[in-house]
Amino acid sequence: xxxxxxxxxxxxxxxxxxxxxxxxxxxxxxxxxxxxxxxxxxxxxxxxxxxxxxxxxxxxxxxxxxxxxxxxxxxxxxxxxxxxxxxxxxxxxxxxxxxxxxxxxxxxxxxxxxxxxxxxxxxxxxxxxxxxxxxxxxxxxxxxxxxxxxxxxxxxxxxxxxxxxxxxxxxxxxxxxxxxxxxxxxxxxxxxxxxxxxxxxxxxxxxxxxxxxxxxxxxxxxxxxxxxxxxxxxxxxxxxxxxxxxxxxxxxxxxxxxxxxx
Ligand SMILES: Nc1ncnc2c1ncn2[C@@H]1O[C@H](COP(=O)(O)OP(=O)(O)OP(=O)(O)O)[C@@H](O)[C@H]1O
Ligand SMILES: [Mg+2]
Numbered sequence: 697x698x699x700x701x702x703x704x705x706x707x708x709x710x711x712x713x714x715x716x717x718x719x720x721x722x723x724x725x726x727x728x729x730x731x732x733x734x735x736x737x738x739x740x741x742x743x744x745x746x747x748x749x750x751x752x753x754x755x756x757x758x759x760x761x762x763x764x765x766x767x768x769x770x771x772x773x774x775x776x777x778x779x780x781x782x783x784x785x786x787x788x789x790x791x792x793x794x795x796x797x798x799x800x801x802x803x804x805x806x807x808x809x810x811x812x813x814x815x816x817x818x819x820x821x822x823x824x825x826x827x828x829x830x831x832x833x834x835x836x837x838x839x840x841x842x843x844x845x846x847x848x849x850x851x852x853x854x855x856x857x858x859x860x861x862x863x864x865x866x867x868x869x870x871x872x873x874x875x876x877x878x879x880x881x882x883x884x885x886x887x888x889x890x891x892x893x894x895x896x897x898x899x900x901x902x903x904x905x906x907x908x909x910x911x912x913x914x915x916x917x918x919x920x921x922x923x924x925x926x927x928x929x930x931x932x933x934x935x936x937x938x939x940x941x942x943x944x945x946x947x948x949x950x951x952x953x954x955x956x957x958x
Contacts, residue, residue, distance in 0.1 A: 701766060701886050702765055702770075703729070704725055704752060721744040721912065722744040722748060725907075729886050729888060732885070733887070735901055735902065737889070737904075737907060738907065739907030740910075745907060746858055748907075748912065749858050749888070751763060752854075752856055754773040765777070776853045777852055784831075793814045795846055797810040797849065800814075814845070817845040820879060840864065841872070841875070848883060854887075855887045861891070889901070894943045899926060903918070904920065908954065918943050920939055922936070
């Protein structure tokens with residue numbers, strides 16, 4: 697039995713665009729997730745982060761390399777792996793409750809049971825009073841909470857989050873950090889989250905992986921030594937600031953070397 701719940705081994709991927717151009721998105725990425733850990737992935741726009749998450753969710757087969765789920769090759773999407781997409785994918789004609797319950801509906805769970813589970817998650821997310829609202833009636837922060845609730849409803853072992861707070865203002869974001877950590881503490885899922893925000897990555901995770909510019913590969917791994925629960929005074933802790941600098945330096949060094957090469 698593997699010590700990693702999900703392992704990406706030497707994964708490379710290329711796309712061919714509609715006009716026939718070959719885009720090298722990922723180059724020999726290796727990344728392993730231990731059970732119940734929280735990892736963040738940061739990197740430039742277009743470096744292949746979403747591609748990597750889609751591969752880890754079994755939605756795309758990589759051109760080379762492999763993904764192992766509990767030691768076994770991942771060949772298709774699995775209920776134990778949940779991906780929360782970068783773009784808002786709530787269905788506008790469905791209520792919040794119906795959106796959250798959708799994955800269970802697709803899995804054939806009966807209506808009463810799936811709504812009960814959706815309501816429990818909405819309660820956890822502080823969204824109970826919006827269960828019957830439609831997505832257009834929600835704020836950006838609420839929409840992201842609903843997205844995350846939908847990702848959690850199948851009780852996945854692995855939760856992949858693609859820039860879940862990208863479009864939000866700083867204060868809403870920080871509030872959602874606390875909520876996400878609270879939920880993570882209760883579910884014990886293994887989380888990999890993509891973000892552009894270095895502070896967010898360090899505040900939330902136990903490990904920050906830095907991805908290079910395209911074709912993406914991991915150029916640096918920074919361990920974050922703080923215990924949970926975490927509080928906002930951490931943001932001014934000298935070690936926190938030092939970790940922030942390490943991640944920033946890795947991103948800048950990679951940019952510099954890729955612009956020299958280019
Ligand atoms: N379906 C596709 N067909 C062709 N090229 C694609 C496709 N999807 C992504 N790409 C290209 O692959 C590269 C990596 O894209 P990807 O979306 O994985 O990057 P990203 O790191 O998630 O970027 P961002 O931070 O902006 O979300 C980009 O150059 C993109 O244009
Ligand atoms: Mg992306």
